[in-house]
Amino acid sequence: QVQLVESGGGLVQPGGSLRLSCAASGSIFSINDMGWYRQAPGKQRELVASIMNIGSTNYADSVKGRFTISRDNAKNTVYLQMNSLKPEDTAVYHCNKVRGLLFPWGQGTQVTVSS
Numbered sequence: 001q002v003q004l005v006e007s008g009g010g011l012v013q014p015g016g017s018l019r020l021s022c023a024a025s026g027s028i029f030s031i032n033d034m035g036w037y038r039q040a041p042g043k044q045r046e047l048v049a050s051i052m053n054i055g056s057t058n059y060a061d062s063v064k065g066r067f068t069i070s071r072d073n074a075k076n077t078v079y080l081q082m083n084s085l086k087p088e089d090t091a092v093y094h095c096n097k098v099r100g101l102l103f104p105w106g107q108g109t110q111v112t113v114s115s
Helices: 027-031
Strands: 004-007 010-012 018-024 034-039 046-051 057-059 067-072 077-082 091-097 109-113
Touching (some): 004 091, 018 034, 018 091, 046 067, 046 077, 077 091
Parallel strands (some): 010 109
Antiparallel strands (some): 004 018, 018 077, 034 046, 046 057, 067 077
């Protein structure tokens, strides 16, 4: 069974940057379209960025131009480079598939944007 481990979150000032990583166990990672989700307190989880197994990407309007998703299939890892962070980006960030039966959710990584 695939396990997902997210890391790289933290406390950052508005305008700052963070790079999140999601390491997946299991060789089937490379054939799946993957995404980064976030859930802020009191809000539903939302998909903010996705990357297909062939490398094409999509972004939510709220992060377009600021976030970049990438993947390294050899390392079974997907990344999220977050620049120009805003307080409204504060959330727990998770990675997972973007369609079909999802993998079990990892613990996520907390991102807090505050001065």
